Amino acid sequence: MIKKIHLIAACGTGMGTLACILKEMGYRVTGSDQNIYPPMSDLLKEKGISLFTGYDSSNLDHKPDLVIIGNAVTKMNVEARAVLQKGIPYLSMPQAVNKFIAKNKKIILVTGTHGKTTTSSIMAYILFVAGMDPSFMIGGILKDFNSSFRIGSGEYMVIEGDEYDTAFFDKGPKFMHYDPEITIMTGIEFDHADIFTDIDHIKTIFANFVKKIEKVSHIIAYDDNDNLKEILDTPVSSIESYGKQGQWSFSNHVQENSKTLFDVKGPNKKVLIKTNMVGEHNLLNCVACIAVANKIGISDKKICDALKSFSGIKRRQEIRGIRNGVTVMDDFAHHPTAVRETIKAVRPFYKSGRIIAVFEPRTNTSMRKFFQEIYPDSFLDADMVCVCEPAIKKNIPQKDKFSIKQLVLDIEKKGIEAYSFENSDKLINALISKLRPDDLVLIMSNGGFDNIHVKLLEKIQ
Template sequence: MIKTIHLIAACGTGMGTLACILKEMGYIVSGSDQNVYPPMSDFLNEKGVQLFSGYDPSNLDHAPDLVIIGNAVTKLNVEARAVLQKRIPYLSMPQAVNKFIAKDKKIILVTGTHGKTTTSSIMAHILYAAGMDPSFMIGGILRDFNSSFRIGSGEYMVIEGDEYDTAFFDKGPKFMHYDPDITIMTGIEFDHADIFIDIDHIKRIFSAFVKKIEKDSHIIAFNDNNNLKEILGSCAASVETYGEQAQWSFSNHMQQNSKTFFDVQGPGKAVSIETNLIGRHNLFNCVACMAAANRIGVSDTSIYTALKTFSGIKRRQEIRGIKNGITVMDDFAHHPTAVRETIKAVKPFYKDGRVIAVFEPRTNTSMRNIFQDTYPDSFLDADMVCICEPGVKKKIPPEDKFSTRQLVADIERKGIDAYYFENCDAVIGFLVSKLRPGDLVLIMSNGGFDNIHIKLLEKIG
């Protein structure tokens, strides 16, 4: 009988969330990580999860009944090797999710290169607003729940399905472990250059996933993505599409103050929607969730109420503060497409000021020169751009390394003011002297960016 569970690499988003869920379910939970730092470490400590700093065989001295090993851990990790030597039972993260949380649930899985967290969050909120008491496990903090997870008694569970690899003993993507009742696929682009060779490699992974989906399952796919359309030909499950020219789409898009109004058309369906979300990409996220909700019988009234009351996700167009008429916004955007769509989405709301985009290219993909020629066009809707050297260093061959200075030069050639900075403090010093009331500072990074948001607000104030 399993009573005590230990997680190796416990401070990652997915593993930390899993640790909290297991603790809430009544298990005695501990974890270890090379970098035990806030906010996840604080969150785990608050939940009563014992944390060990650094990896060491002694972290297993309390003899856990089961160890869950995260994908950040290699087979050379001293603690993981001790697990094997001691013959302690172990699982990967998705295996544990299936065993402890999702085994009796109907899974609504959200996959794709972009929009997974937002789409998953909207879906979970719709089910909750409809009184369906859902469970969810998502890679972001939902404002309406102040949590990235929930364990409900309802039959559905929403899971954000990651294409990243599972563990050193399972190099396949995490989403291959789930058997979804409904799958929302938001599109396929190249990303995760540390594990994928090229776009064809990624398409093969998604194709394998589509082929394994049971024929009585259902897929809701973004029709405006050619890579996704290519792989759906081998699908045995039923498919509905959403997009510009698809079975589900939207029209009459209008923005008033901080609200968005639009009409959704689906098979035999026409619904007017109001939401706090902005941007074309977010409206399509809503449409995908509406198609899924319609599939399982959620009423139009419940869908309308849910989208109207959805408060969003932390780090997705999140306003961190307003000082002296200057707005500081945080967003997780890092892929060129996400950067472009995020800037385009916020631009109409700051007509009396400038949109100043601050970008830190710190992902495994953006630190390589794969998108060197693509990134400049992502900033065309910004009025000013600040590019900062990433705060993390990774071993990348010089010939493959992304050049932040080159990006600045390329943006300038397109007629937009762009500036290069070596660190966060340099960005802040520059902005304080340039900002004026009405401006939006849109800070985009998938990391903490040295707490630039709070530091900047303090300096402005």
């Protein structure tokens, strides 16, 4: 009988969420990670999960009945080696999700390069407002639940489906482990350069996924992405499209104070939506979820009520504080498309001040030169750009490394004030003297960024 479960690499978004779920289900849960940083580490500690900082075979001395190994862990990891040597049963994260949580649930799976967390969160909240008592497991913390997960008694479970590999003992994508009833596909772009060689490699992964689900899952697919269109070129038994030319689309987009009003049109349907979310990318996320909600019979009123009251997700255009008229906002954006759309989305709401984009390229892809020539155009809607060397270091050959100094030079050529910094402390010290009332400091990184948000707000104060 399984009573004690240990997670290796517990502070990743997926693994941390799984740890919290298992704790709530009554298991004794421990975890270890090389990097213990908020907000996930705070959530784990709040749930009473013991965390070990760093990896060590002694972290297994309490003799767990099962170990769940995250995909950030290599087979040379000291704890992973100890698990194998001691013969402790182990699973990957998606295997554990299927074993403990998703069995007997109708899965709504959200996949794609961008928008997975936001779209999954919107979908889960619509189901909740509709009284369907959903479960969900999402790679972000929903403000309405102050959680990245929920275990409900309803028939539906929303899962954010990641294309990243599963574990050192399973190099296939995580989403291949799930058997969804409905799948949202938000589009395909190149990312995860550490495991994918090029865009064709990624398209192959998604094409294999579509082959697996095409006869059993209803697909809601973004219509304006050529890569996704290509892999959906062959007939699929049940599919609807969304986008500017899709079967589901939006129009009459109006921003009113901090609200957005827009019409959504679908097959034999038109509904007026009001939401706190901004930016066309977020409205498309809403449209995808409305198409799913319509498919499973949720009323227009419930859909409208949910989107009107949805509070959003932490680290997605999240205002961390306002000091002396300066707003500090946190966002997870790191891919060039996400950076561009995030800046574009907040631009209309800060017309009286400047948008100062602060960017840390810390993903495996953004640390490499793949997007060196593309990133400059992502910052065109910013008034000032500050780029910081990532706090974490990777063993990347010099010829393949992304250059923040070159990025700054290229941004300056486009007439935008830009600066590079060796670390976050130097960035903060330089930025403080430049800030004015009504400025927005938009901080973009997929990591903790040395707690720069709190440090900056304290300096302004």
